[in-house]
Amino acid sequence: MSARLRYDGVAMTLHWAMAAAILGLLASGFVMIGLKPGSAQQFQMYQTHKSVGITVLALTLLRLGWRLAHRPPSLPDTMPAWEQAVAHAGHWALYGLMLAMPLAGWAVVSTSPYNIATVLYGLLPLPHLPLPRDLNGAAKLAHLIGAWLMVATLLGHVGAALRHHLLLKDEVMARMLPRFRRDS
Ligand code: HEM
Numbered sequence: 001m002s003a004r005l006r007y008d009g010v011a012m013t014l015h016w017a018m019a020a021a022i023l024g025l026l027a028s029g030f031v032m033i034g035l036k037p038g039s040a041q042q043f044q045m046y047q048t049h050k051s052v053g054i055t056v057l058a059l060t061l062l063r064l065g066w067r068l069a070h071r072p073p074s075l076p077d078t079m080p081a082w083e084q085a086v087a088h089a090g091h092w093a094l095y096g097l098m099l100a101m102p103l104a105g106w107a108v109v110s111t112s113p114y115n116i117a118t119v120l121y122g123l124l125p126l127p128h129l130p131l132p133r134d135l136n137g138a139a140k141l142a143h144l145i146g147a148w149l150m151v152a153t154l155l156g157h158v159g160a161a162l163r164h165h166l167l168l169k170d171e172v173m174a175r176m177l178p179r180f181r182r183d184s
Helices: 009-032 040-069 081-111 133-168
Strands: 118-120 124-126
Touching (some): 009 081
């Protein structure tokens, strides 16, 4: 496959690093809310979750900038127009969620009645957003609904990629995979 048919190295690195971070955030989020309230383990897990979540926010801004400045390879002509439209809508939904989820999480901690400080990776204090306390319930609900929307969108995204790779046997998924062999 020629280079113009593939995503570039920056897009691929951001894609796979963020995929790993987001899967970790979804798993840690659902686990940590079930831990003993006030325990050291819960505190530590929240701090790690918040640190990685804010990193995802920063990487999303970087990724959006890169995406707008670098045209991605186009989808194959063999794909019907409606399928291409669904694929594009799915990608933009993921960008939206990658921005909205960290912002909603940040709003949760900023409006929390416990007023717990966030120190990213134990090094960098994160200020609270200037939001009224009574938004806490809405922020928590937005973060929870966003998490399930993200799970649903990711299942569609991964399912579509696997369909292209295993059933249609086209190059759509390979364009986002690093090339390990010179001749591949
Ligand atoms: C892509 C980014 C993120 C994802 C996918 C994510 C995912 C999740 C999930 C699945 C949960 C459990 C469900 C829930 O109660 O909402 C959760 C909870 C939570 N997250 Fe996130 N999160 C992200 C970013 C952040 C950020 C940036 C912060 C804070 C700076 C944060 C703070 C929290 C807090 C405080 C909770 C507990 C909410 C509660 O007690 O009800 N999250 N997150």
